[in-house]
Amino acid sequence: xxxxxxxxxxxxxxxxxxxxxxxxxxxxxxxxxxxxxxxxxxxxxxxxxxxxxxxxxxxxxxxxxxxxxxxxxxxxxxxxxxxxxxxxxxxxxxxxxxxxxxxxxxxxxxxxxxxxxxxxxxxxxxxxxxxxxxxxxxxxxxxxxxxxxxxxxxxxxxxxxxxxxxxxxxxxxxxxxxxxxxxxxxxxxxxxxxxxxxxxxxxxxxxxxxxxxxxxxxxxxxxxxxxxxxxxxxxxxxxxxxxxxxxxxxxxxxxxxxxxxxxxxxxxxx
Amino acid sequence: xxxxxxxxxxxxxxxxxxxxxxxxxxxxxxxxxxxxxxxxxxxxxxxxxxxxxxxxxxxxxxxxxxxxxxxxxxxxxxxxxxxxxxxxxxxxxxxxxxxxxxxxxxxxxxxxxxxxxxxxxxxxxxxxxxxxxxxxxxxxxxxxxxxxxxxxxxxxxxxxxxxxxxxxxxxxxxxxxxxxxxxxxxxxxxxxxxxxxxxxxxxxxxxxxxxxxxxxxxxxxxxxxxxxxxxxxxxxxxxxxxxxxxxxxxxxxxxxxxxxxxxxxxxxxxxxxxxxxxxxxxxxxxxxxxxxxxxxxxxxxxxxxxxxxxxxxxxxxxxxxxxxxxxxxxxxxxxxxxxxxxxxxxxxxxxxxxxxxxxxxxxxxxxxxxxxxxxxxxxxxxxxxxxxxxxxxxxxxxxxxxxxxxxx
Numbered sequence: 001x002x003x004x005x006x007x008x009x010x011x012x013x014x015x016x017x018x019x020x021x022x023x024x025x026x027x028x029x030x031x032x033x034x035x036x037x038x039x040x041x042x043x044x045x046x047x048x049x050x051x052x053x054x055x056x057x058x059x060x061x062x063x064x065x066x067x068x069x070x071x072x073x074x075x076x077x078x079x080x081x082x083x084x085x086x087x088x089x090x091x092x093x094x095x096x097x098x099x100x101x102x103x104x105x106x107x108x109x110x111x112x113x114x115x116x117x118x119x120x121x122x123x124x125x126x127x128x129x130x131x132x133x134x135x136x137x138x139x140x141x142x143x144x145x146x147x148x149x150x151x152x153x154x155x156x157x158x159x160x161x162x163x164x165x166x167x168x169x170x171x172x173x174x175x176x177x178x179x180x181x182x183x184x185x186x187x188x189x190x191x192x193x194x195x196x197x198x199x200x201x202x203x204x205x206x207x208x209x210x211x212x213x214x215x216x217x218x219x220x221x222x223x224x225x226x227x228x229x230x231x232x233x234x235x236x237x238x239x240x241x242x243x244x245x246x247x248x249x250x251x252x253x254x255x256x257x258x259x260x261x262x263x264x265x266x267x268x269x270x
Numbered sequence: 271x272x273x274x275x276x277x278x279x280x281x282x283x284x285x286x287x288x289x290x291x292x293x294x295x296x297x298x299x300x301x302x303x304x305x306x307x308x309x310x311x312x313x314x315x316x317x318x319x320x321x322x323x324x325x326x327x328x329x330x331x332x333x334x335x336x337x338x339x340x341x342x343x344x345x346x347x348x349x350x351x352x353x354x355x356x357x358x359x360x361x362x363x364x365x366x367x368x369x370x371x372x373x374x375x376x377x378x379x380x381x382x383x384x385x386x387x388x389x390x391x392x393x394x395x396x397x398x399x400x401x402x403x404x405x406x407x408x409x410x411x412x413x414x415x416x417x418x419x420x421x422x423x424x425x426x427x428x429x430x431x432x433x434x435x436x437x438x439x440x441x442x443x444x445x446x447x448x449x450x451x452x453x454x455x456x457x458x459x460x461x462x463x464x465x466x467x468x469x470x471x472x473x474x475x476x477x478x479x480x481x482x483x484x485x486x487x488x489x490x491x492x493x494x495x496x497x498x499x500x501x502x503x504x505x506x507x508x509x510x511x512x513x514x515x516x517x518x519x520x521x522x523x524x525x526x527x528x529x530x531x532x533x534x535x536x537x538x539x540x541x542x543x544x545x546x547x548x549x550x551x552x553x554x555x556x557x558x559x560x561x562x563x564x565x566x567x568x569x570x571x572x573x574x575x576x577x578x579x580x581x582x583x584x585x586x587x588x589x590x591x592x593x594x595x596x597x598x599x600x601x602x603x604x605x606x607x608x609x610x611x612x613x614x615x616x617x618x619x620x621x622x623x624x625x626x627x628x629x630x631x632x633x634x635x636x637x638x639x640x641x642x643x644x645x646x647x648x649x650x651x652x653x654x655x656x657x658x659x660x661x662x663x664x665x666x667x668x669x670x671x672x673x674x675x676x677x678x
Contacts (some may be wrong), residue, residue, distance in 0.1 A: 005271055005482060005545075005547065006272075007273060007351075009547070010272075010546065012548075013507065013546055013547055015549045016548040017493070017507050017548050020493045020494055020505055021493065023494065024493055024494040024561055040372060047536065048535070048536040048537070049548075050496065050498075050536075051473060051496065051503065051534065051536045051550065052499050052536050055496075076597065078370075081641075134342050134343070134344075135343070135344055141342055143371075151443075157499060161365075161668060162365040162368060162369045162669045162672075163334045163372075164368065164372040164584060164662050164669060164672045165372050165660060165662075167599050167662045167669065168666045169668075169669070170664065171666070171667065175667075184354070185342070187344055227468060243301070
């Protein structure tokens with residue numbers, strides 16, 4: 001037995017519990033893997049929950065605008081961890097030329113949210129695991145661990161179900177799918193401390209090169225790096241203890257207007 | 271010290287969100303771009319800087335100046351990390367308040383010094399008592415509106431104390447403060463030099479973490495069973511006690527007895543699991559476990575029963591009648607059930623008895639009931655193992671009530 005069941009042990013245990021609850025209820029599930037640090041950490045927890053054999057697909061919503069390093073990372077670990085990787089793109093919107101230049105709201109909505117809708121329609125997932133965290137954004141802080149979406153994908157944030165103790169929502173007929181958030185209660189620094197402890201692989205974009213690094217990664221066109229000297233996990237953790245800049249300060253969709261994130265999310269954005 | 275989660279409850283507009291905003295600001299927990307964003311959003315709505323906007327993130331929340339849903343934010347004192355759970359004060363959003371409170375280890379009850387004890391002050395504190403939250407800090411806010419008068423503070427304090435005594439809540443501390451002006455939050459207030467009590471931050475630092483239940487007898491409810499290679503791995507979380515390889519165990523409800531062959535964790539060799547740990551387990555004999563089975567130590571078993579006396583809090587707009595079909599969920603156990611009898615219905619704010627021997631319960635009422643389950647389930651005294659002493663009632667896939675077992 002561990003001498004001390006520490007902060008990271010508690011977080012890990014709670015997440016594993018949630019992951020197993022969702023699988024026990026729904027079976028037809030998929031893990032949404034954006035290949036950033038959070039969803040990779042979640043993927044690691046999922047491997048632990050199922051003793052290394054993930055019994056469901058890992059879904060990557062590909063906008064085609066991701067960094068090259070993201071695609072490389074995806075191919076390498078999909079193979080190494082023997083993942084059932086499913087790649088989904090909104091081919092129709094891409095053919096129409098939808099992209100960052102045609103408007104950020106439309107681009108995010110079409111290439112991420114609509115692409116996800118298409119994948120759910122095609123594969124019939126009843127629940128999706130997502131690696132969002134409460135401390136990333138004020139809107140995400142309002143989320144439940146199990147969060148229902150209706151057929152239009154809408155998040156009814158004004159009327160969320162009660163979530164008592166560890167009794168999570170069962171899916172009602174009118175609900176399209178359930179979003180499951182196993183690492184909702186983790187902070188950015190927890191992700192890094194756990195990544196260090198577990199030796200989870202990290203995308204090189206997170207490490208400083210020429211005094212700049214990415215704190216949050218997504219599409220190459222809409223992510224900006226922050227000034228940083230942190231070229232190792234130890235240094236990233238030290239940096240986070242003193243930084244006064246918020247994590248998603250480099251992400252365009254958080255900034256366009258005050259409520260853009262709320263509007264994107266209420267339409268089903270992750 | 272480990273991180274501590276606490277919920278802030280109280281009547282609408284008594285200053286819950288403002289207190290949290292102030293706390294984050296005074297402890298230097300806010301990124302510069304967040305402060306700028308809040309200032310801009312406040313200006314756009316023609317207001318002075320509203321710290322409440324740090325939590326009230328929904329557009330509707332800011333425009334109406336209220337909190338709709340529960341939020342969790344993080345901050346750090348010199349002593350430890352905190353998870354703050356903000357809970358809405360409007361009567362409409364009580365289910366969100368309960369969601370928040372059910373995840374907390376401690377609570378702050380905030381009371382407006384001008385308005386004193388109001389409807390949600392009472393309902394929220396009663397809910398804390400019912401949910402078993404024992405550590406409560408009472409913060410009497412908006413002292414700036416009362417010219418920081420000690421006499422006035424003492425009066426409000428005694429009103430609150432009288433109410434809390436009537437529901438059996440003994441607060442850890444009472445303190446006066448002004449969240450808006452930052453008086454007695456992170457540092458002592460010159461304006462209330464008379465106050466012989468800790469600051470709000472010191473009060474938080476004095477709260478205790480809930481300790482692991484390692485010293486108790488083993489309770490391991492089965493979540494799921496995975497067949498991996500040739501093994502049947504029984505997955506679950508140790509809710510009480512410690513589970514060891516070689517333990518002689520009993521499996522409820524059927525009562526099979528066997529021995530633990532192995533404790534399973536991915537990429538880890540271990541023979542033991544402590545309380546709160548999620549693990550897998552295999553058995554010596556080929557017994558077939560299933561979700562909802564409860565593993566325990568023979569001779570120290572939970573009670574198996576199909577008749578449960580409980581206090582429940584109903585939180586669905588549509589009420590419930592004796593005999594309505596529902597599902598009771600307790601730990602990983604789930605059973606069809608119905609309410610057999612309702613001996614008392616209570617107004618959760620005034621504590622007035624609405625009816626004795628009734629046949630229905632309405633929204634926001636607390637009731638003393640007897641529940642009948644289809645098959646027996648394993649329960650324990652709430653004060654001994656909370657996970658087996660509390661449950662939810664689910665109707666049409668919606669959680670409608672939380673309940674606490676009152677006698678077994």
